[in-house]
Amino acid sequence: MAQGVELQFYFPEGARHQHVLLHEWLLARARDCGIKGASVFRAIAGYGRHGRVHYGHFFETAGQLPLEVRIVTTDELAQQLLALLAREQLHLFYVRRPVEYGWTGAPPATG
Numbered sequence: 001m002a003q004g005v006e007l008q009f010y011f012p013e014g015a016r017h018q019h020v021l022l023h024e025w026l027l028a029r030a031r032d033c034g035i036k037g038a039s040v041f042r043a044i045a046g047y048g049r050h051g052r053v054h055y056g057h058f059f060e061t062a063g064q065l066p067l068e069v070r071i072v073t074t075d076e077l078a079q080q081l082l083a084l085l086a087r088e089q090l091h092l093f094y095v096r097r098p099v100e101y102g103w104t105g106a107p108p109a110t111g
Contacts (some may be wrong), residue, residue: 001102005078009069014044017090026069033080041068048093049095072101 002045023040028091030038042065046066047053071078 001100002074004072004074004099004101006095006097006099007069007071007073007078007081010066010093012048013065014102015067023067023102025071025079029084030069030071030081033077033084035073035077035081037073038069038071042066043069067102072099 009026011022013021013023017025022069027038027040043066045053048066071081073081084095
């Protein structure tokens with residue numbers, strides 16, 4: 001088992017950076033930093049700082065549902081990614097917390 005951090009980023013699914021969907025851009029930058037994995041989750045409903053509630057079943061809110069990008073990594077790689085986001089001047093809400101992580105059981109057989 002290892003000690004590290006979990007990063008969670010939240011933003012609307014239609015958000016873009018440098019003409020690329022933000023979740024795709026963020027996954028690519030995390031990989032570039034050496035982070036071994038990340039996942040993207042789409043909410044079925046949610047609201048943010050402006051208080052407007054968005055639901056997945058309303059056409060008017062298409063592209064506005066919250067996405068979460070979740071990363072578990074070392075503290076050093078998390079700092080590297082956050083520094084990159086600061087240089088890019090991205091204004092993203094995030095959560096950072098210490099975690100313990102590892103694998104259960106024996107590794108899967110290869111071949």
